[in-house]
Amino acid sequence: MPTINMPLMRFIERENRSSYWQVLLIATVSGIANSLLLGIINHAAEAVTQNADLTQYFLLYITAFVLFLYGQWYAFGQAIQMVEEAIFNTRSRLTRKVQQVELAFIETQGSNELYSRLTQSDTLISQSIPQIIGAFQMFALMVFSLLYLGYVSVASFVITLLAIGLGVVYFLMQSQAIRAALHTVKQKEESYFASISHLVNGFKEIKVNEQKAKDLLKGITSASHDAQLIKYEVGKLEATIWGFGRLFIYALLPIMVFILPNLLHEQTQDIFKIVATLLFLTGSVTALVNIIPILNRVNLAVEDVFALETTMDNAIAHSQVIAANTVNFQDFNTLSIDCMQFSYPSTTGAAFGVGPFNEKIQRGELLFIIGGNGSGKSTFLKLLTGLYYPQTGGLSVDDTPIDVGTYAAYRRLFSIIFTDFHLFDKFYGVPDVDVQKVNEWLEKMQMQHKVEYKNGGFTSTNLSTGQRKRLAFIAAMLEDRPILVMDEFAADQDPQFRQYFYETLLGEVKSMGKTIIAVTHDDHYFHVADRVWKMDEGRIEKHSLTQ
Ligand SMILES: Nc1ncnc2c1ncn2[C@@H]1O[C@H](COP(=O)(O)OP(=O)(O)OP(=O)(O)O)[C@@H](O)[C@H]1O
The missing domain is CATH 3.40.50.300 (P-loop containing nucleotide triphosphate hydrolases)
Incomplete structure (x- = not known):
């Protein structure tokens, strides 16, 4: 099976016996079923205007709905199981490796960094899974809504595809800057955590020395302020991406309603279908744009875990000890x-x-x-x-x-x-x-x-x-x-x-x-x-x- 080159997906693949493709496939089917609901409703609405029999639409709607709901339930359940298994395996391995590294490694590594990497990344990864599975469904929904749009009106399809394409290019251009800024945030946060540990561990000393407390607090405030400024910049960038994402979609609606009918003389009922499809698309594109900040942070957390393990592996490879249980020195002289x-x-x-x-x-x-x-x-x-x-x-x-x-x-x-x-x-x-x-x-x-x-x-x-x-x-x-x-x-x-x-x-x-x-x-x-x-x-x- 091919691999999705994203740290989170590499993490899940590495730590699970079963492949994640089955889950993604079910999530995609659920997304397709979701988009089918739109097509069925559109066509049923058309059938109402022609006084046609609605039974088949009703049955199709129920089938698509069950598929959508079951797919969503199954994909969520499986994904959570896979991620939790991946986290469990990683935790077990990393804690074993902490025991295998040498004292010199622990003394040079810095306990704050080690502690935060061993504990914080897991929670972030675990919490993000529902949104990430949701994103796959939304992606499928977006693709099939687009295809449906193409079926209803080729011109609308081309215009929408162009808008989404522009959005993706814009996102890719910005994502490098966001990732770099998030790395800097992480460094600033680590220096903030280190200062906080002085605040807590040196509480007695600073309690009796106001000047010491003031100096330390100055350092803490500065580290926290630096992190705040960069996070603010990242937030602004992400908000701009989010804004552009919505702009492309919302700009499409008036184009389809005010301009397209005059240019291409589309049928009125087709305009209704196009607008309904665009509204569906709006939902999926918005959900996809919303997931981007979460994905950025989760991928960074996964990279952190990978980096920690590589550092430990190198330290263990250089360790001179192999565990041998056969020798017994207990009766030494x-x-x-x-x-x-x-x-x-x-x-x-x-x-x-x-x-x-x-x-x-x-x-x-x-x-x-x-x-x-x-x-x-x-x-x-x-x-x-x-x-x-x-x-x-x-x-x-x-x-x-x-x-x-x-x-x-x-x-x-x-x-x-x-x-x-x-x-x-x-x-x-x-x-x-x-x-x-x-x-x-x-x-x-x-x-x-x-x-x-x-x-x-x-x-x-x-x-x-x-x-x-x-x-x-x-x-x-x-x-x-x-x-x-x-x-x-x-x-x-x-x-x-x-x-x-x-x-x-x-x-x-x-x-x-x-x-x-x-x-x-x-x-x-x-x-x-x-x-x-x-x-x-x-x-x-x-x-x-x-x-
Ligand atoms: N992890 C380390 N990395 C580099 N140098 C170190 C490290 N630990 C100790 N040293 C250096 O080794 C020297 C001896 O330290 P050590 O702790 O062995 O002394 P000690 O005789 O036990 O002192 P004390 O009686 O104060 O405990 C010190 O000068 C110290 O700077």
Whole structure:
């Protein structure tokens, strides 16, 4: 089957097993049936003036009407099903791909853009379907009304075709400008959304600082104003197209009534038929012109989804990891880091780099990593946990070097609580949650009076940062992975809990056989660690054995 080269149609075709041509065919048949109604009524009206039998017209009218109604109902139903299936398939695939891309992709992509593309386009596509199917019917109605017009009067047909042709040429000339302007609107809207996220996320800061609020609002107003101006221009262009569309059709009516009969001496009853057909045509052309702005926006939304998927595909193709489930490192004894080096991609000047690292971590060790701000501790943890890939050197577990086929299995060694940790609403990835164990951990983390475990998650999430971190710790414990990695876990805890954390809890976790790697600034408690590594300018500078 041929393809309609329009992003929306490519989207539907790509995501469905069945072809959309059947739906379009039924929509077209329904449109033809609609135009037949006109012909039947016209001829029936003529038959009335001649006192002829109207039974056949009545039966034909009923048949055409049923065909029109059923076709419309069927086409709508099918189209909605196809589009929703396409959206479902795309959503499932894109969310799977988000999981496949690497951390570096998410860090560079910009969460606002990613979030808006993943969520907003679908709604727009879904909402536009009734109008789009309607447009196909209206197109069929227009074509068959035109043919009927040709049957009634060749001259009227030629004049109308010329008018519609001129309208199409005018539309094509304008549509490029509209699409370009809509692209700019999208960019302006994204910058507006980014400013809004500052407004919401930085609410506390701007609430206490009027000047900050004023400056931010100035930026928001400017981004919004820019978008408004371009949208206004687009709206004006679309209104002009809409106006021209109607102008062509409405100009035709007086031509047919006042000029044509005098020039070509058409029959009076034919003039009636021509005018009735033109009124039908007016309806279909108006509906088609009305759909243009919607189509423009939907096609842009679809192109957005395509572009996002292509970017993700490229990122996944460059990813070094393939999912291999056969390797199991859970019983490891030693993690080795050999000549490992990593640099962030440089946009301007020298980029920050870490390494080379040549270290070993033994199973069951409690290792602290210390160092000043920006010394590379978090970067090192991301490398160690397999979230970043080194440019040179690498990791091995016992004697097995970690490569593209084993990275996924390697990552399964770790539970991680980063400084910007995310507390999930449920214990995802823990198949059979042991409620007793959760309650024991709630007690150990001194959270039993604050939250409860219910329906797969914790009951209260209105907690302080320190308390939320304690829940993240419980989730990490339930994951039950051999290595626990923490980035400044105790920074948000009160002094009593901090002491309990270092002097009791870490020892307890260690006695469970877990290896603990923790970034910390709490020099009071360095003595509890087996080893302390100090980082400076991306290097592990000093190993101090404390025990
Ligand atoms: N995504 C990134 N892209 C480019 N550079 C980055 C990125 N993340 C961090 N850096 C740079 O790497 C350096 C080390 O950052 P890192 O977060 O590893 O330090 P840190 O020791 O954990 O600091 P802190 O104690 O403040 O958390 C910083 O100078 C930072 O500018």
